[in-house]
Amino acid sequence: MKTLKREDLIKLVGERIKRARKISRLSLRALAKEVGLSPTAISKYERGLIAPNSQVIIKISRACGLNPDFFLKPPKKIKFSPIEYRAHRSLPKKEKEALFERVRAWLENYLEIEDLLGESIEYEPFGREVATYEEVERAAEELRNRWGLGLAPIASLVTLLEDKGIKVGLFEMPEKCSAFAFWANGNPVIAANRVFPGDRLRFSLAHELGHLVLRIKDKHLEEEKACFRFAGAFLIPQAVAARELKASMGLSELVFLKLKYGLSVQALIYRARELGIINERRFRGLYQMLRAKGWHKREPGPEYPREEPLRFKRLVCRALEEGFISPLRAKELLDLPSVEDLPCR
Template sequence: MGLTQGELAQAAGVSQPLVSQMQRGTRAVTADVLTRVAEATGTPMSFFEIDPVDLPADTLAFRKKAGTSPREVERVEATVREAYRVAARLMAETRVRRTPLPRAEGELSADDIEEFAARTRDALGLARDGVVGHVIRACEGAGIPVVPLVLVDAQGSGEEIVVGHSGVSCWRGIRDPLLVSYFSAGSGDRQRFTTAHELGHLVLHPARRGLVDALGAEAEAHRFAGAFLLPGPRAAEAFEGPLTLKDFAALKKRWGMSIQALINRAHDLGHVDAARRESLYKQLSARGWRTVEPVTVHPEQPSLMRAMLIRRYGEQPSLLPAAEDLALHPVLLRSLVPDVEPGAGPRRESAPVISLGERRVGRENRLRAL
């Protein structure tokens, strides 16, 4: 929630040293203090009783800017861990099926990444050379929840944009559920690329932990996203001949990728050299297209989390009973299951993983998680 220890203590009407001692485990956590904290923050009491999920640090893959603050990273990690815990539990309780993804191992070349992108299309039931009509639904069809994330503040309201982050993917172990999340949908083309980028992490990196550093993993996931959204053979046709920005805008309309991503894809495949790419970027800047591009690609809407929630708890006017049972702040739960608007996004790809064992820890760790 972004509260300091002192702010939490003040909101709950207790002393800061008391909160500190309880977090460190040097003093027993009492029901009175938990009740005060729960009431002050709008958090269900069940939050303090549930086992937190054990996600190894290197199984969280972030797409963030270099200047992102450590405090923001901590908030994002805590939020993603809770989202993963709830998603994994719902998947087990509603018996959602999971489609195995290809698993990369060892050293990879650019051509290897292109092939893994093609094999991932196979696994998701997509044609190798067609347009991906709905990236999110394709992931959900394989049993990978894709969720929007909103950080919850002390008053229980949400912040729609998290500066410095666009997407996060995580896994607990190779045989455990996977999760993709994004902050602020923004433009549909960027959201599609972010989802494909995080899907790339899930294919390329669970079995290669320690083999590739963070920068290398980001570069690989970028290459994967481009190959997944615009396969090499079709890219060769699309990028044939000298292309103007108008041509790239037409390709954006067809493939649902930003002009900037298309320029980089053309460069990765050798259809545009470094000098031409620089020239195109200068033209983008001159037209103001680096921030707002022409051609609207509408954001996609996820549906798997909502479907699981309805299957588990039924159609309810309020999420409070589910939030209490799932031990999750109701505003955060609401952000994970947005209403699906009719006609949102292109083609629908249908639905659907496995149980999750959780490590037992004390209440002081749950207070720290809050």
């Protein structure tokens, strides 16, 4: 690694302290109180005017819940596309900054391990201009065909996305924030809320996939609604929905279909309505039944298993097993409490 000049190192540490503070959602005053320093001192560290000693770095790392190495690692150059929180625009600025910095730190580690092993998956570009919901349906069908999915249920959407070159990360997010997609160094990335149940997570991922591939060419077609339609069409194509969803179906039947296709009962009801399989009256009746039983908050039957991204973890394990990194570095990359928690030794 290239040796940094003292002034560059001081600047790097300052930038890292500011990022760490944002990750932990601490104000200057709050961080200063945690480490027993003045807000002015913290501000000078962040601006690169003075250098903190090792004890100060350790105190700041503990206050922010980060490893001390975070403050000395040169940043990976990443060119981000504008990140739109869309339905989550009301998210406070401090929450957005903290979330972005957590995603950024994860992505830096991901790209670092890919570079180290010389292994990356090139995303094959796919984009479609759409002006109607019918065109959205066709776009979802075309992508499924491009990826060789046919009409079968998607066993693991996370694995599929990773295999196609889309990086997927799960993070703790506010309840109102489901997921967002963006481009980093020209590659697609989806960050999603890790606390969501499996079916809701799958729909959020498919929705964000819609944002990556759809190009809205008619101002009367709302992007959010188009991506919701894309998600439903991608997870249960129109031909399959016409076969599986019936006007007379009850909630118990929908629970079985939920487990088969990985969509919530609510999403299946909406899918049936948008395809004209059930009318508005039947839709309202089913939805009112859900609410009356409290199933709009927690659906009946077993939960659909939550999928986990595995590629980054697998690359870290390979780097460890092949001697590229130490167990300590592997622990840091995977953000684990101790080396004993490593899934590989």
